[in-house]
Amino acid sequence: MSLSVNGQVCTLMVEPRTTLLDALREELALTGTKKGCDRGECGACTVHVDGRRVLSCMTLAGMQEGKRVITIEGLERDGELHPLQAAFIEHDGFQCGFCTSGQIMSAVAVIEEAKAGWPSAATADMRRPFTLADLSAAEIRERMSGNLCRCACYPNIVDTVAEAAGRELNLFRRAPITTNDDRRGQASKGGDE
Numbered sequence: 001m002s003l004s005v006n007g008q009v010c011t012l013m014v015e016p017r018t019t020l021l022d023a024l025r026e027e028l029a030l031t032g033t034k035k036g037c038d039r040g041e042c043g044a045c046t047v048h049v050d051g052r053r054v055l056s057c058m059t060l061a062g063m064q065e066g067k068r069v070i071t072i073e074g075l076e077r078d079g080e081l082h083p084l085q086a087a088f089i090e091h092d093g094f095q096c097g098f099c100t101s102g103q104i105m106s107a108v109a110v111i112e113e114a115k116a117g118w119p120s121a122a123t124a125d126m127r128r129p130f131t132l133a134d135l136s137a138a139e140i141r142e143r144m145s146g147n148l149c150r151c152a153c154y155p156n157i158v159d160t161v162a163e164a165a166g167r168e169l170n171l172f173r174r175a176p177i178t179t180n181d182d183r184r185g186q187a188s189k190g191g192d193e
């Protein structure tokens with residue numbers, strides 16, 4: 001079978017039962033994609049296939065013939081981290097880091113899904129199109145809920161995604177999303193007064 005991985009066409013010989021996760025890690029040595037539960041529960045194995053996030057432990061490699069797969073290794077450009085990778089570092093969005101590549105791949109997709117107008121289970125008003133400006137902390141928590149973190153970095157992960165979304169909004173000269181960091185800053189200012 002052949003597929004594109006991070007922009008390179010790869011030809012693989014895999015057993016029909018081989019998951020995409022195992023093909024990436026064992027055949028292509030792309031070990032940035034992690035195997036946590038291996039049964040669709042933790043999100044550590046999240047990659048993008050044809051622009052959508054998928055759990056690579058839950059899909060067979062053989063089903064990806066001709067598809068375009070992006071892994072965490074494919075996010076940086078010319079040695080520069082993807083803005084979400086940089087934001088995870090800035091906001092301490094990880095401790096042990098085991099879940100982080102899956103978190104980042106999901107976070108990139110969350111912002112794209114919001115830009116595309118996709119609602120979530122946390123969306124209050126389904127009658128109007130969802131926009132990036134609607135990506136509240138509650139929306140981020142819901143949309144990232146498939147990615148578990150045993151180190152419980154959740155507040156920082158929400159801040160990370162909110163800031164990355166806010167930066168994109170600023171490109172369109174829209175108001176940034178308020179993060180937990182912002183709120184803590186405002187609270188401490190209020191305490192000084």
Ligand code: FES
Nearest residue numbers: 036037038043057
């Ligand atoms: S390893 Fe795929 S969801 Fe946990």
Ligand code: FES
Nearest residue numbers: 095097149150151
């Ligand atoms: S940073 Fe350790 S599991 Fe998430």
